[in-house]
Amino acid sequence: xxxxxxxxxxxxxxxxxxxxxxxxxxxxxxxxxxxxxxxxxxxxxxxxxxxxxxxxxxxxxxxxxxxxxxxxxxxxxxxxxxxxxxxxxxxxxxxxxxxxxxxxxxxxxxxxxxxxxxxxxxxxxxxxxxxxxxxxxxxxxxxxxxxxxxxxxxxxxxxxxxxxxxxxxxxxxxxxxxxxxxxxxxxxxxxxxxxxxxxxxxxxxxxxxxxxxxxxxxxxxxxxxxxxxxxxxxxxxxxxxxxxxxxxxxxxxxxxxxxxxxxxxxxxxxxxxxxxxxxxxxxxxxxxxxxxxxxxxxxxxxxxxxxxxxxxxxxxxxxxxxxxxxxxxxxxxxxxxxxxxxxxxxxxxxxxxxxxxxxx
Numbered sequence: 001x002x003x004x005x006x007x008x009x010x011x012x013x014x015x016x017x018x019x020x021x022x023x024x025x026x027x028x029x030x031x032x033x034x035x036x037x038x039x040x041x042x043x044x045x046x047x048x049x050x051x052x053x054x055x056x057x058x059x060x061x062x063x064x065x066x067x068x069x070x071x072x073x074x075x076x077x078x079x080x081x082x083x084x085x086x087x088x089x090x091x092x093x094x095x096x097x098x099x100x101x102x103x104x105x106x107x108x109x110x111x112x113x114x115x116x117x118x119x120x121x122x123x124x125x126x127x128x129x130x131x132x133x134x135x136x137x138x139x140x141x142x143x144x145x146x147x148x149x150x151x152x153x154x155x156x157x158x159x160x161x162x163x164x165x166x167x168x169x170x171x172x173x174x175x176x177x178x179x180x181x182x183x184x185x186x187x188x189x190x191x192x193x194x195x196x197x198x199x200x201x202x203x204x205x206x207x208x209x210x211x212x213x214x215x216x217x218x219x220x221x222x223x224x225x226x227x228x229x230x231x232x233x234x235x236x237x238x239x240x241x242x243x244x245x246x247x248x249x250x251x252x253x254x255x256x257x258x259x260x261x262x263x264x265x266x267x268x269x270x271x272x273x274x275x276x277x278x279x280x281x282x283x284x285x286x287x288x289x290x291x292x293x294x295x296x297x298x299x300x301x302x303x304x305x306x307x308x309x310x311x312x313x314x315x316x317x318x319x320x321x322x323x324x325x326x327x328x329x330x331x332x333x334x335x336x337x338x339x340x341x342x343x344x345x346x347x348x349x350x351x352x353x354x355x356x357x358x359x360x
Contacts (some may be wrong), residue, residue: 057261063179198332
């Protein structure tokens with residue numbers, strides 16, 4: 001299977017570089033295998049597509065302002081950091097952009113919005129493409145990041161972040177610090193919509209996947225099966241597993257809100273069902289994968305040739321999904337993180353017996 005099999009043409013004008021005026025005012029494409037054509041709705045209409053008893057599973061990760069600017073004290077050369085993960089012991093794992101990368105033991109001065117030095121961190125070593133940076137004793141990395149950091153907008157949003165991004169590049173139910181990219185399908189929900197769905201009998205449950213910067217990395221191999229995913233932290237709790245298992249047993253639908261949620265659910269599943277799991281996942285889902293946990297997926301429109309698009313194609317069929325993307329371009333939907341959404345049902349819902357089959 002070739003990466004080029006997941007290409008489509010996207011005019012630059014359809015990339016959403018700003019959030020819409022309201023979260024629920026985005027457009028929604030509904031893709032149902034029983035219907036010949038996709039339906040074009042608004043996200044506020046999603047309640048008409050959901051049923052009482054449906055279980056929506058959300059990713060409650062919170063985006064930290066992980067982009068930091070600084071300089072090398074010895075030379076004054078500029079440095080840009082993108083924190084991938086906060087580690088124990090006052091350390092962070094970060095990507096670094098500089099004219100010359102500092103060596104182990106060197107210091108980097110992190111600057112506030114006024115260009116004043118806020119703190120100096122020390123390069124402790126490397127971990128693959130990342131740098132391990134140590135903060136001074138008594139300086140809490142996450143507190144410093146919250147104070148001087150910038151929201152890590154994706155590369156295709158080619159502008160500086162503004163105060164509005166602190167609110168809108170974040171889900172309204174975000175609870176656990178750690179992501180450096182938003183679980184963007186959840187950006188379309190506001191508190192009022194969540195309340196209406198709850199009143200209509202739609203259930204909600206939460207897990208955590210801290211989205212890493214690797215989600216924006218291009219696939220650099222021609223053969224899909226040669227690609228290796230970056231590792232991300234997930235926490236799929238026992239209570240969630242019980243609710244998913246009960247929904248399946250009662251014939252109710254389980255719907256993942258976002259590709260990150262779906263990856264976390266599938267990472268916690270095996271041939272015997274879904275089980276509590278906390279740790280890292282590097283699961284890569286592409287066509288041929290046999291899903292175990294969900295009947296539907298709410299997701300945004302993803303970059304051409306990306307692993308996220310491959311996952312959606314695995315779930316709903318490559319030809320059907322790419323045809324829907326061509327339709328979205330023709331209808332001038334807005335694409336990517338701040339763009340519009342899809343609600344996709346699988347090509348067919350697996351039976352209870354089949355949910356335990358497949359491969360990871």
